[in-house]
Amino acid sequence: MNDLSETRQKETPRRELNLRRTNAIVPQRSVQSRALLAVIVIMSFLACLTIGAVSMIRSTAQSWASEISREITIQIKPDEKVDMEQALVTARDLALSFVGTRDGQILDREATSRLLEPWLGSGLDIDELPVPRLVIITIDENNPPDFAAMRAELQKRVPQAYLDDHRTWVDRLVSMARTTVIIGSGVLGLVFFAMVLTVIFATRGALASNRHIIEVLHFVGAESSFVAREFQKHFLIISLKGALAGAVLAALFFGLAAWWQSMSIATPESDQATALFGSFTIDWTGYVGIFITMLVIAALTTLTARLTVMRTIDEIDHIRSDPGRLDIYQA
Amino acid sequence: MVNASQITYDFISPRGQDGTLIHFENVGLRYGMGPEILRDLTFDIPKRSFQFLTGPSGAGKSTLLRLLFMSLKPTRGLIRVFGRETSTIPQSELPMLRRRIGIVFQDFRLLDHLTTYENVALPLRVRGKEESSYRSDVIELLKWVGLGDRINVLPPVLSGGEKQRVAIARALIDQPELLLADEPTGNVDPPMARRILKLFQELNRFGTAVVIATHDLALMDQVDARRMILTSGRLDLYE
DSSP, X not given: OHHHHXXXXXXXXXXXXXXXXXXXXXXXXXXXXXXXXXXXXXXXXXXXXXXXXXXXXXXXXXXXXXXXHTEEEEEEOOOTTSOHHHHHHHHHHHHHTSXXXXXXXXXXXXXXXXXXXXXXXXXXXXXXXXXXXXXXEEEOTTSOOOHHXXXXXXXXXXXXXXXXXXXXXXXXXHHHHHHHHHHHHHHHHHHHHHHHHHHHHHHHHHHHXXXXXXXXXXXXXXXXXXXXXXXXXXXXXXXXXXXHHXXXXXXXXXXXXXXXXXXXXXXXXXXXXXXXXXXXXXXXXXXXHHHHHHHHHHHHHHHHHHHHHXXXXXXXXXXXXXXXXXXXXXX | OOOGGGOXXXXXXXXXXXXXXXXXXXXXXXXXXXXXXXXXXXXXXXXXXXXXEEOSTTSSHHHHHHHHTTSSOOSEEEEEETTEEGGGSOGGGHHHHHTTEEEEOTTOOOOTTSOHHHHHHHHHHHTTOOHHHHHHHHHHHHHHTTOTTOTTOOGGGSOHHHHHHHHHHHHHTTOOSEEEEESTTTTSOHHHHHHHHHHHHHHHHTTOEEEEEOOOXXXXXXXXXXXXXXXXXXXXXXX
């Protein structure tokens, strides 16, 4: 209560004199500040979009590889000496006897016909053609069975059987996923580099218009650290606002894309997009990336502002105070 | 408008000690490999002194003021400011020494986004002082320079004379030991010039040494003060 009355007493003279609210030493709103804000919003949006896209591609590639490596196929070629149905059961049981297998499913005649339908048409009598039959074994991808031992055992018991562990496909997919992530990271690096340069130049541009403020502060006896702090504060606020806006826009973009995908499920457009990009949702690493981007932009802008202010003061103190170097300016 | 002679200047504490604030000895200055702009300058700025620095345009008055303010280094010679040789003062200590000197620039150098009050209070603000501790001093000083009714006005709205007085008030607010003014009456009419000169005299009476760079002979004739005349880079003193 006492504090409140003291505060009121302190405020009274200001109100009586009708003083305006104290302005910041660095003007809050200027054309250059708005331009810098716009640049930061755009660069932050692009960087966050790239981070989200790379994160999405990586998780999609991982899910492709995971889906393929979760299954192996045993193919049994037809042979007059072999009872196909018996061989299918033998192969399935043999596979399931290995540690690391979970489930085995024999692809029946109808399913096999359906598989061949795109090439041989409907109404196919499978007994008329020497069509190989398949057994699909689901495995524990984290603890896969010993494929070499399984292959050797199958060779002994069912010589017509061929074990496809999908390793070739998985390896190719993993390699493709890695390449995609490397390309994405490269693009991300370039976007970040462009962002760094743009933010640095935009900050310097905005500071150039405030150079007279630095000079006045310096000549009224402000220490370099005080001047730097005033400008840092100003540019930190601008950069946080800009980076936050860009990050929110990017997150909104991914949110809208995911919403569109869920709303248009089972439509050809959505299926195509899902097949190509996977789900539009980004995982927590993507959001962490967006958050880090925000911090990087804010830190970068603030640091650039500090360094530019310190350099300007250094120029006033060292270069412009040295008559030997002034000659260079005058030339 | 407040009459300066009717005001008591409580915010300015009189100083009574004699001595030298600034000492120049054989100071010379040249830009790059060009000719010497200032040659063999030897003089003192005593405490509580009042002097005009004059000479034709381009004689080097502003350059000499910059040397006095330590924003320019001499090519040769010795400058001692507040008893310290400037060539030995670390860069980090310069702001503290500059705080003891008030400077009025020819082009005012006011910050257009700050009010008259804020511009005058700026030196105290950068020293980290609380606004409540200096508010009444700033207002009193603004009244003293005749701007008591222009406290909340932004510089672009002020006349040349008003801007000049804001710049003077800003230079005075922290009670400097030395005031340097570069053509303080260059942008005002003769009555305003007399008024500004009166302000400087009042300030000097309370202990601040004043150096006014001007080429206005009429202004100098109004005061019986020391004259430092720069001609072709050389300085002649007329006590």
